[in-house]
Amino acid sequence: MPTRACYVAYKKTHPSIPIGFISAAIQQPVAALPSFAPDDSDAGTEDSPFVSARPRDKTALDLTKARLEILTLGVLPSHQHCGLARRLVRRVVDALRMSCAANAVDGIPIFANVAVSNTEALKFYKRIGLEVSPCIIRNLYRTLSYGSKDAYLVVGVI
Numbered sequence: 001m002p003t004r005a006c007y008v009a010y011k012k013t014h015p016s017i018p019i020g021f022i023s024a025a026i027q028q029p030v031a032a033l034p035s036f037a038p039d040d041s042d043a044g045t046e047d048s049p050f051v052s053a054r055p056r057d058k059t060a061l062d063l064t065k066a067r068l069e070i071l072t073l074g075v076l077p078s079h080q081h082c083g084l085a086r087r088l089v090r091r092v093v094d095a096l097r098m099s100c101a102a103n104a105v106d107g108i109p110i111f112a113n114v115a116v117s118n119t120e121a122l123k124f125y126k127r128i129g130l131e132v133s134p135c136i137i138r139n140l141y142r143t144l145s146y147g148s149k150d151a152y153l154v155v156g157v158i
């Protein structure tokens with residue numbers, strides 16, 4: 001599918017052992033929906049995690065425009081802090097830019113959801129140039145084993 005991509009990283013010496021992965025998708029514009037955006041006055045309430053944008057808010061996500069969502073990203077602990085995740089993000093962004101109409105995705109906003117407790121991933125995303133929205137998305141992750149977890153939205157153009 002031209003709007004989706006998934007890459008697995010492995011060492012040349014051990015091609016059967018994955019050491020990192022990423023998947024991402026171009027989310028197409030949705031007509032007649034408001035922007036997804038944080039607002040301090042209403043951030044993260046049960047009823048309304050999605051609220052209107054503040055002017056010039058860098059973490060606002062306009063749903064009426066195409067955007068690239070990082071769906072999954074992981075690097076084996078033994079291979080972290082070597083620049084692998086940064087390369088995987090770059091690779092998937094470039095691949096999706098090439099497979100879609102270049103004009104439509106040039107400068108496309110990139111976003112991901114990150115569990116509030118995942119401070120390592122938040123630091124990573126900030127380091128590669130994305131911004132963490134002050135808005136908390138309540139109960140985004142729900143599992144039988146661990147219950148529900150809140151998430152942040154990270155957004156930017158890289």
Ligand SMILES: CC(C)(COP(=O)(O)OP(=O)(O)OC[C@H]1O[C@@H](n2cnc3c(N)ncnc32)[C@H](O)[C@@H]1OP(=O)(O)O)[C@@H](O)C(=O)NCCC(=O)NCCS
Nearest residue numbers: 073074075080081082083084085086114120121123124127
């Ligand atoms: C988040 C994760 C993918 C980062 O992978 P990584 O390969 O170690 O990241 P990179 O080496 O490419 O790091 C890129 C930059 O982010 C920084 N960075 C990465 N992890 C960091 C951390 N925990 N604290 C501070 N900075 C960090 C690196 O120092 C690097 O900065 P630099 O290029 O200026 O030196 C990895 O920690 C991971 O797999 N975590 C578990 C799964 C997960 O949380 N995935 C994200 C779900 S949304």
